[in-house]
Amino acid sequence: MKKPLNKQDLVASVAEIADIPKTKAGEVIDAIVASIEKSLADGQEVRLVGFGSFVVASRKATTGRNPRTGEEIRIPASNSVRFKPGKALKDAVN
Numbered sequence: 001m002k003k004p005l006n007k008q009d010l011v012a013s014v015a016e017i018a019d020i021p022k023t024k025a026g027e028v029i030d031a032i033v034a035s036i037e038k039s040l041a042d043g044q045e046v047r048l049v050g051f052g053s054f055v056v057a058s059r060k061a062t063t064g065r066n067p068r069t070g071e072e073i074r075i076p077a078s079n080s081v082r083f084k085p086g087k088a089l090k091d092a093v094n
Helices: 007-018 022-041 087-093
Strands: 046-048 052-059 062-065 072-075 078-085
Touching: 007 022, 022 046, 022 052, 078 087
Parallel strands: none
Antiparallel strands: 046 052, 052 078, 062 072
């Protein structure tokens, strides 16, 4: 199994493919991530055709149990980010 691609590896790959300096590639990646984060924080779905969609999903408050004590606990409502891969990404992976 190959090692995971980290940000440094991604920056190097983007710099090579786009034929730009690594510092510029790093700035571009940071800007993309910041833009996606801001859009999701504003409740806006982010669709990258061919790659996939990022969407904020809401979870309702529920009641759970502490596995150690069996005590009932309240789990608060929260938001999470979901990613749905696009067809081109699915095809590339298969």
